[in-house]
Amino acid sequence: MMEDKLTIEARGLGNDYYNHKIFNFLEDLFDFYGFLSDSCCNTADGCLITGKYSVNSNIYSSVQGTVESIKILAYAGRLNDSFALTRKYEDAVYVDLYTNILLEQDEQRIVNLEEDIRNIWNDSIVRKWTLQGKKLWKSNELQKIKNTIKRVDSTLGTLLEKVWKKSDNRGQCNNNVHYNSWENFAINDYCYLQGSNKGVSFLNELYDIILNILVIHFSYTYIQKFPIFGSSDYVNCLDVGIRPEKDSQYWVASIVQDIFDKYIKKEYREIADYLIDNGVMNLE
Numbered sequence: 001m002m003e004d005k006l007t008i009e010a011r012g013l014g015n016d017y018y019n020h021k022i023f024n025f026l027e028d029l030f031d032f033y034g035f036l037s038d039s040c041c042n043t044a045d046g047c048l049i050t051g052k053y054s055v056n057s058n059i060y061s062s063v064q065g066t067v068e069s070i071k072i073l074a075y076a077g078r079l080n081d082s083f084a085l086t087r088k089y090e091d092a093v094y095v096d097l098y099t100n101i102l103l104e105q106d107e108q109r110i111v112n113l114e115e116d117i118r119n120i121w122n123d124s125i126v127r128k129w130t131l132q133g134k135k136l137w138k139s140n141e142l143q144k145i146k147n148t149i150k151r152v153d154s155t156l157g158t159l160l161e162k163v164w165k166k167s168d169n170r171g172q173c174n175n176n177v178h179y180n181s182w183e184n185f186a187i188n189d190y191c192y193l194q195g196s197n198k199g200v201s202f203l204n205e206l207y208d209i210i211l212n213i214l215v216i217h218f219s220y221t222y223i224q225k226f227p228i229f230g231s232s233d234y235v236n237c238l239d240v241g242i243r244p245e246k247d248s249q250y251w252v253a254s255i256v257q258d259i260f261d262k263y264i265k266k267e268y269r270e271i272a273d274y275l276i277d278n279g280v281m282n283l284e
Helices: 021-040 055-075 079-112 117-123 125-132 139-150 154-164 169-178 182-186 190-196 199-224 233-239 254-267 269-278
Strands: none
Touching (some): 021 055, 055 199, 079 117, 079 139, 079 169, 079 199, 154 199, 154 269, 169 199, 199 269
């Protein structure tokens, strides 16, 4: 858990700024990604390909750190840096979803027992990325990567198309990465935010962008890797020799349900209904 109050002092940006919903949202995201990182430690995902116990655990822990940094910088009135790091958060989501697809393809080749594993290792993009520092994709291939992710579930991809196009998320974040206007500099100055009274408006925009990224990440992860969303009740009962409750292997963790209720179901009801109807777990 992040500290309830950040140690950095308030900088006169007003109650509406410091009480903005984005701060509780980022707190929830911090806990959510911490949970996913811990949950992946039980799956040994990608171990056969990379030799690392859990590739995704490290990815989620890194994302958790990015979320924490966004919150600290936003609270400090450094909104240009917050938008720039949100671009990094979006990139991390694409990396996670794309590596899941590639690892599944590699592992299916192993299961088929038709190839020498050394050939699979030599071909594996994720193995080269993990162990040799090679890029997952070229800079001009991002749209191709997005299309690959969308094909994981074509119906979900159609529903999420509204989210991908809802706002120019990447464009706005890129503007802050590359300083495409004077104001991109200015919003990193809390004195400018204080004098212009634009802080809350920018927090609204930042909130919407992060929410759009979350709904994409949550939805595809639930379809791709639903076991990591599970509650620990079933395994805990087995560990102590107690008979688990019926169907408890399908329960989702309370933090997953909480994120789903507060942000996915509330803001994207059509997508929430699809996940409820088409997932393996008992998401409600």
